[in-house]
Amino acid sequence: MWSGFGCIIFGCLLIHAWWFETYTDSALASAWRRMSAALSPTRNAQAILRPCVGLMFLGAGLGMLLQKIGAPTFLWYSFGAAGLLALVVGVVYLLPFPLPRFADPYYQYLKRHGLLDATGRPLPDEVINRILAERGGDTF
Template sequence: MWFSVAGMVLGALIVHAWWLETYTDSPLARSWRRMSAAWSPTRNAQSVLRPCTGLMLVFGGVGVVLEQVGGPTPLLTLFAFLALLFLVIGVVYLLPLPLPRFADARYQHLKRHGLLDATGRPLPDDVINRILAQREGHPFS
């Protein structure tokens, strides 16, 4: 049972780190981005597999703890289903599928910094690099 609790805590930390990397520009998020760039081979693994792994650990851990304390079978089945669902989603996204925008850290970064066109598509890379270079030269922009 203690391994399940440890898995839930680890899963929650994985989801929290993914959320920080995807949706914030905090110093901790920048640090996590640098560390995770060396760990994950693809953007899909970074953007989808990590939160799916974390959620699988959380739901699986809750299911095991509920089983140990005698939880009702429908609740155990629900948590087992959710854990397996996130496992399947994570494995499927190892294939080169397009990322959903809510999970794509690059898209979210461009969105936060106003680097999307009117239709919501990222600007061309040369335009993005030029804009970011201009902003670095002006500390208050």
């Protein structure tokens, strides 16, 4: 039963770290971005694999707890299968597919700081670098 609780807590922490890193500019998010850049081989691994692994742990933990309390087999099996499906999606995104905008931390950073054009596409890199330099060294 403790392993179920551990999986749920670890999964929630992974999802929380991904959310902070993707959608906020806090000091904690900046630290996680630096650590992720050093540990993750690709941007896709950082942006998609982390929440998918978190969802896998969350689904597996819920499935384990439901099994221990005597829930119907289809219920706990469904949570486990959903967790495995999340992991498969994360592994597929290790291939060089374009990231969806909701999960791309760079795109979300540009969106938060008004560095998108009228159509929602990022401005050219030289314009972004000039604007960020004018703002006083604000970097991603």
